[in-house]
Amino acid sequence: MKGVKIAWAVIAIISWCHSANGASLHSHASTDSTAIEPAQHSIWRMPSLALAAHYGYLIPHRTEIQGLVKTHTRAFEINVEWLTTGVKKWHALYKRPYIGIDAWLCDPGNRELIGQQYGLIPYVRFPLRYGKRFGHDLKTGAGVGYTTKTWDLENNTKALFIGSPFNAAINLQYGMQAFVSDAISLSLGLRITHYSNGSFKTPNMGTNIVTLFAGCKWIAPTNRRDCAPPEINFLSVLPKRWNLQIGIGFGMKEISVPHQPRFPVYLLNLTESYRIGEKVSIGAGLDAFYTSSLRYQLELLDRDSRPNDALRLGLSGVFTMHFGKTDFIFATGGYFYDRTHLDGSVYSRVGLHYHFTPQLVGGFRLKTHFAKADHPEIMLGWCF
Template sequence: MKRWWLTYGLFSLLFLSAATQENKTQSSIALEPRVHYGFIIPHRAGMTHLIKGHVRAFELNYDVQTLGNKKWQQLYNYPTWGVSFYHGDLANPEQLGSATGLYPYLKFPFVNTKKFKFNYRIGWGLGYVSKTFHRTENYKNTIIGSNINAIIGMLWETQFRFSKQLNGSLGIGLTHFSNGAYKQPNLGINLPSVNLGVNYAIGDKAQYIKDTTSVEKKNFDVYLIGAGGVKEISIGKNKKYPTLVASIHLLKYLSQKGGFMAGLDVFYDSSLDEKLAHYSVFIDNQFQIIQSGFNLDYVVTVGKVHILFGMGAYLLSKYKGDGLYYHRIGSRIAINDKWLVNATLKTHWFKADYMEIGLGYKLIKR
């Protein structure tokens, strides 16, 4: 398990590197403490007994303002990047404990004036939940089966400037902890909150760069993706099941900010053998549990990073217990002009199936 989460952690660092390595001019740096007041969403009936009160959390952010030395920074109205440390009390110290996370993020301003900003922030990294499920010592914790998890943080905020160095913000956020079905149970922890923050800039603010030169327009790219993962199932007695996926995708750019992507997936999920047997359906060979599907994704392009949100439908699947549709969320980061790193989460609606960690190759670029 440590190797798996080390790989995920390295991908988070690669995400941060891809967002920041081109930011070589002088930047404005700020420190931002933020407090949250929220609750755990009881998205399953078996969770309500664990919710004892409201969740109080604190985060400390290291915030860096981009200045437009790359075209994508100007395209997105000069976003900021940073690293966030999060710690929250889950209001149930005996069964849930606390949740802690460290993750890089990007913050996009939809409105950016001298006195006011309206921002959207998204990031992901590594999280830690102090109390997990145990068959004898903590059997009522039906939410999380592992201490180490992924953390995903989203935030919508209004930011007001009080002086050259001091800003205040009011926002709503959603923080999610999950292990991607690596270890059961894995219902996940979803924490919506209202929050207040103070942003203090260190040093003088540098000037934005405005470059009016045109850039090469992209038409479409074709990718091959190969990835793998590991999962547990509720009937699998803590056994780890390997998974594989091979995909071909065509990304059609609508603008420099991204576009739509369509493709075909071929899945191998070794847990399906046991799932089918649980329902008295038996197979003759492993080829019978191979699944295929067609997917459609919306892709946001931020420099070398592609952030994707997608949905697919199974074309071939002997196992019907997950329904017709599957979903995918995550990112792909370009290493060079041909190769990329893939880290996505395959789900069935809001239920995680498994992480897909692997590589991609650009076959065609037009």
């Protein structure tokens, strides 16, 4: 889990740097709504279709599961995707990326304990550099995954990877493309696929699968990169540099004790961020968590428990990538107030925010302690 989060942040920065090369803009704007007379490109046009075969390994990232990986991982991937139309500002900022849906079919390497994994994962694929014959890109997505065999107290106690059939599925992929013709391309690359339920149901070690892949793609005529984007003029309105956001949130988590209820988590955070251009912001946050399970865990350890033992306060650094009204959030920080010290002093959060209005924002995030998921959380915030 930790490696996936770090890779997300690194690739976000790489994508930002590379996407600046060759981006075609007439001028700058703060939101998509500032576009003047956008061309009407239908989103219901024919998609491209890609197929890929994968071969790799399920990483035994915790000592408890090191003996459970039996064979190499084999997987198959089907993608349906569209080239973005260019009528939104973020399309041009990121060099007209592709959007699509990834169907994932996987044999992780232990059919007896894990069975098979399936997933439907919406994604965005960012071009790094494309020529007439060759190109390379970065693809990332998040969706829903299904695992056919999970931990069970009576029948499958060794399967510590996954405690629930349905999980969040996240992929991160680097690919190289060779264009055989205008309609056909071949691909090679590396992919990381992560399944986890965020400790909504334990045990939840999660699965981290690394694979090499080879594939081919049929490119629909309307998805070819030599198709000219619509001519759009944008108003020269720079984004607001400094932004203050206050948010409240709620989550649920289990602890690794059978037959225990889920415990609620309440949170409050204050974030001040600085906008670096139109694509990226950096900032700092003050976070407060009230994790009700902490008091119960102290009781299991025969330690005294008081109401404020469930309270944690922390400071975090925040990195944000902007895609129109949608933001990708990555934050890492440390607790300066934590009476329990049960999970270490460092925490991280990764997620998506959506701006319903310039002030109102909502989102979904996952909080972790290093390689261990702590809990999923939903949030609602107000921007000043």
